Amino acid sequence: QEAHALACRADIFLSCAPTFEERLRLNAAAVAHDVPLIGAAQWGMTGTLMVLKPGHTACLQCVYPQTPEFEEMFPVLGAISSAIGSLAALEAIKILSGCGRPMWGKLLSYDGFHGHVREVELRRDLECRCCSRRAS
DSSP, X not given: OHHHHHHTTOSOEEEOOSSHHHHHHHHHHXXXXXXXXXXXXXXXXXXXXXXXXXXXXXXXXHHOSSOOOOOTTOOBOHHHHHHHXXXXXXXXXXXXXXXXXXXXXEEEEEETTTTEEEEEEOOOOTTOTTTXXXXX
């Protein structure tokens, strides 16, 4: 309920939640209130960033129709948290200022172990139980 109340006043959500359940609740609130969502996550030496716009791009539920298994005590490396957090902040600045090109509907994955960056275009699930009722 607090997330829903907050969403009514929010211009953007930055999701850095530690559990997938929390990430999905923030996603649902963002979709319900038409608020852009930047999702930042990490596991060990890998970090991901998604920039989602309700009604226009995939939502988190589209990307993960089945909740993935979650390890309660997962490894966290501060340098990855810092890098992904900085990129999430940059995306928020671009969206809020209208300057630059936000990564709408994309997933950026950084493999810190191998030093590889990958960007993937996310596809909406037209039957998504969270966002399928949103118009494009």
